[in-house]
Amino acid sequence: MKVLFVAYEVYPFAKVGGLADVAGTLPKFLKKLGVDIELVMPYHPGIENKDIISTGLELSTTRVEGGYVFDIFESTLPGSDVRIFLLRNEELIDSTEIYGGRDLGVQAMAFCDAVTSFAQGRSYDVVHINDWQTALVAPYFEDLDESAPATLLTIHNLGYQGAYSPDYFYRSGLSDRFFTYEGVLHYGKFNFLKSGLIYADLLNTVSKAYAEEIQTEEYGAGLHEVLRFRKGDLFGVLNGIDYDIYDPRTDTRLPYNFSVNNIDGKAKCKSALQQELKLEVSDRPLISLISRLVHQKGLDILSDVINEIVAHGVQVAILGTGDNHFESVFRSISKRCPDMVSVNLLFDQDLAQRIYAGSDMFLMPSLYEPCGLGQMFSMRYGTIPVVRYTGGLRDTVKEFDEQQMIGNGFGFTDYSGGALLEAVKRAVSYYDRKDIWRTIIKNAMETDCSWNRSADEYITLYNSLMNMRKEKSQNA
Structure with missing residues (x-):
């Protein structure tokens, strides 16, 4: 099983919130459990890491109006052999703030377009996308034939959706068939997150309770009806933390160490x-x-x-x-x-x-x-x-x-x-x-908040996606 994990922030390369922690730790646990997993993220100008090297390769968008070229860089997640690729276009990704830049909508569209080509070129079985900035990967794949990889969209916070004017849709290069209220439109806007919710093969959010809550009007941020429609494909998987890094017995950032048996x-x-x-x-x-x-x-x-x-x-x-x-x-x-x-x-x-x-x-x-x-x-x-x-x-x-x-x-x-x-x-x-x-x-x-159980649940979702992909190709 070959998986590509796509995120806009990955710790320790770039971090704003909890997504970076998840992206920087979950793939390492999945790799230990036998998943052939790699990551891709934007090369934000504020990233400082001496271990990032240029691959000497370029990647061009194929859909977005105007066309963009990304230079491909490579590194590994610290303490592991998990490869991470960083796509750099200094004109497009032009802010030291991860979610800054002159036009985050165009930036996210172009990044998703590039990731689609990147994933096809490396023959991934599953592409795991996260939040609205990467959600357009799902409709881009939907616009291709049955050979496209299966997609899992993880919702870390439904409150952030990436809603833009219809002009952005016409710049995206997506087929006109997507431009409906059953597709990417939501309250007159081209909604990036809704696009992923509709077209990703499976969906999950980061706790079982939140997966239930977001199907209600109170917590659904205007997308509760979409989530109810997809409830059979929506799962809740708790995040975890890295118990090797966050260990009170050995944490060097503490003035004194302690354990559950000696506090x-x-x-x-x-x-x-x-x-x-x-x-x-x-x-x-x-x-x-x-x-x-x-x-x-x-x-x-x-x-x-x-x-x-x-x-x-x-x-x-x-x-x-x-x-x-x-x-x-x-x-x-x-x-x-x-x-x-x-x-x-x-x-x-x-x-x-x-x-x-x-x-x-x-x-x-x-x-x-x-x-x-x-x-x-x-x-x-x-x-x-x-x-x-x-x-x-x-x-x-x-x-x-x-x-x-x-x-x-x-x-x-x-x-x-x-x-x-x-x-x-x-x-x-x-x-x-x-x-x-x-x-x-x-x-x-003694409460187990490690990634061990959650990583197994993600593998179960990946296996389900593999089966869905196999059935789709057989029925083509």
């Missing part, structure tokens, strides 16, 4: 973190949030009750950047209570690891959350998640039950500051009962 180092990590963040060094509960500071992440309801959380004796550490409004709100609270609230308006991967390890609780009050990785990282490091039960948070965080001593976190359903505050209070009430709190930590650290 003494975690308390030392907390004291060191409090000192680093200029918080009062004490046994007060420390709750953290590492996130883009945007509405989707529940920052509005956190803003409503953060003063009350602090009034209950809870320290708060925030790391991330985002909307000016939320940055201002949290910055002002930090100025009023500098020994209780630390706000760090930046992205710092090493500091993030120290926060995951040194905090007592981790906050994710998301309005919606397709999967979420923060709760997985926090549990791996013995930090108890307090979440809104939506999407992947609902699939991975289970409310602690004192009677049975099971569960790995705390949560709430109603999207309100009051519900969030009550969940934090429940967590704090158990934090004060140290024997029980140690059990909750153990439960969290």
Whole structure:
């Protein structure tokens, strides 16, 4: 089985969100399980990696108006022999911001056109595309004969769709038969994501709960009817994290290491973190949030009750950047209570690891959350998640039950500051009962959020696609 994994961001080459983490880790696990997998991504100008080499080859688009030529570069995912190809056109891909550039619509169309030719030339069985920037690969293949590879489209966030004026369709080179409301049109726009949802052979999103939610009007972002139509081809597969990289026993980014059987180092990590963040060094509960500071992440309801959380004796550490409004709100609270609230308006991967390890609780009050990785990282490091039960948070965080001593976190359903505050209070009430709190930590650290199970589920989907492709060729 030969698979091409297509993504606009791949860690460590380029990263904005969770897609990069998935693209940088899942293929390595699939390769270990016997899948012959390679990746392709745009060569963004901001990428700095000395291990990238030119293949000396070029690739031309065949559909998009005007025509574009890409230079092909090559590297490997760190710590593996998984090959990754990077397609460079400096005129088209012209911004150090991954989702920047003069015209992201034309950029994405041309990249998908080039990937289609690239995949045909290398005889892949399955092409695994991700989010709207790569979704046009599916209709480009649909426009070819039965020899085209099968396609799987993974939806990481339905809220981003790539909707453009009909002019873009006429520049895409797709056949006129696609230009219908049963095809690529959606509310009068050429919708790239909808195009993939209609024409990819199979679909999946990054948790089973989110796969259900996006078929509803509340969470479907205007595409719920399309997803209901394709529900027989829609699956939910949880993301995972790399347990070799994110291991509290060996993580060199931590001042002290620890394990599920000896968590003494975690308390030392907390004291060191409090000192680093200029918080009062004490046994007060420390709750953290590492996130883009945007509405989707529940920052509005956190803003409503953060003063009350602090009034209950809870320290708060925030790391991330985002909307000016939320940055201002949290910055002002930090100025009023500098020994209780630390706000760090930046992205710092090493500091993030120290926060995951040194905090007592981790906050994710998301309005919606397709999967979420923060709760997985926090549990791996013995930090108890307090979440809104939506999407992947609902699939991975289970409310602690004192009677049975099971569960790995705390949560709430109603999207309100009051519900969030009550969940934090429940967590704090158990934090004060140290024997029980140690059990909750153990439960969290023993939760399996590795890629092992999820990689097997992707292989099952790939096998289904292989069978579909075989049937299609036999019936041709």
